[in-house]
Amino acid sequence: MPNFVPSPRPLHATLRQGLSGSQGRFLLDVDLRIAPGEFVVLTGPSGAGKTTLMRLIAGLMRPESGHVTMGGETWCDTKAGVMRPVRDRSLGFVFQDYALFPNMSAARQIAYALPGMARAERAERVDEMLALAGLLGLAKARPAQLSGGQKQRLALVRALARRPKLLLLDEPLSALDPETRARLQDDLRTLHAHFGATTLMTSHDPAEAARLADRVLRLEAGRLVPLRPPKLAIFPRPKQTEDIGSHKAACIGV
Numbered sequence: 635m636p637n638f639v640p641s642p643r644p645l646h647a648t649l650r651q652g653l654s655g656s657q658g659r660f661l662l663d664v665d666l667r668i669a670p671g672e673f674v675v676l677t678g679p680s681g682a683g684k685t686t687l688m689r690l691i692a693g694l695m696r697p698e699s700g701h702v703t704m705g706g707e708t709w710c711d712t713k714a715g716v717m718r719p720v721r722d723r724s725l726g727f728v729f730q731d732y733a734l735f736p737n738m739s740a741a742r743q744i745a746y747a748l749p750g751m752a753r754a755e756r757a758e759r760v761d762e763m764l765a766l767a768g769l770l771g772l773a774k775a776r777p778a779q780l781s782g783g784q785k786q787r788l789a790l791v792r793a794l795a796r797r798p799k800l801l802l803l804d805e806p807l808s809a810l811d812p813e814t815r816a817r818l819q820d821d822l823r824t825l826h827a828h829f830g831a832t833t834l835m836t837s838h839d840p841a842e843a844a845r846l847a848d849r850v851l852r853l854e855a856g857r858l859v860p861l862r863p864p865k866l867a868i869f870p871r872p873k874q875t876e877d878i879g880s881h882k883a884a885c886i887g888v
């Protein structure tokens with residue numbers, strides 16, 4: 635199957651939004667540029683404004699001021715009074731809690747994301763996406779019949795079904811157990827290599843960020859800040875001879 639190769643589609647968002655956090659009011663104030671096809675992971679403490687930034691880019695929230703352009707298309711420009719509806723933005727998003735429709739089969743969830751597509755083409759696309767998610771045998775299954783990993787794979791391919799220019803992933807793997815999470819990280823990389831969508835993902839897990847991202851950004855109290863280098867682990871050196879013996883023993887597991 636040939637890979638889907640997107641044309642160059644950078645994201646540029648300059649956004650300002652007043653927020654009220656646990657420490658009082660603060661300003662989300664960012665100038666974010668993501669190169670075409672780049673996979674960027676956004677980290678930062680709870681309450682820094684990561685989800686809000688995603689919602690502003692998606693158009694789920696109207697910013698107080700700023701603009702969002704994607705591949706030369708203006709999605710939002712508060713000065714010019716432009717606010718393109720979410721459905722008219724070429725984007726897919728996935729959140730931590732899957733957001734699947736409880737009464738729809740896996741196949742129907744994907745078909746629902748493809749309005750206006752001719753029947754035969756849609757059926758083909760649904761099968762293609764189910765196959766990518768490893769869910770062809772579960773086309774008729776409802777979310778309650780799927781595991782956490784299967785549900786999130788379904789949410790991911792549903793978000794990608796329309797071949798969006800931009801993929802927004804808000805803590806998509808944080809509800810999964812560590813083993814499933816590691817498998818889904820591999821799936822995410824594979825899907826990203828296949829579709830090449832410009833991707834912005836939030837994560838609290840530095841190892842996950844390092845594993846997935848072309849570039850890691852950090853948001854603190856509404857501002858993008860430079861990443862701190864990782865702290866060096868300092869192991870105290872054993873002082874006495876008997877300590878060396880026990881240290882060695884610990885190292886070889888006796």
Ligand SMILES: Nc1ncnc2c1ncn2[C@@H]1O[C@H](COP(=O)(O)OP(=O)(O)OP(=O)(O)O)[C@@H](O)[C@H]1O
Nearest residue numbers: 652653654655656679680681682683684685686687
């Ligand atoms: N529309 C709004 N108006 C004012 N404040 C808001 C609005 N939406 C969110 N906030 C506040 O902004 C802060 C940032 O929330 P946000 O969910 O964006 O943080 P986050 O970095 O995604 O946190 P977490 O990592 O815990 O998900 C929170 O204190 C929240 O209460």
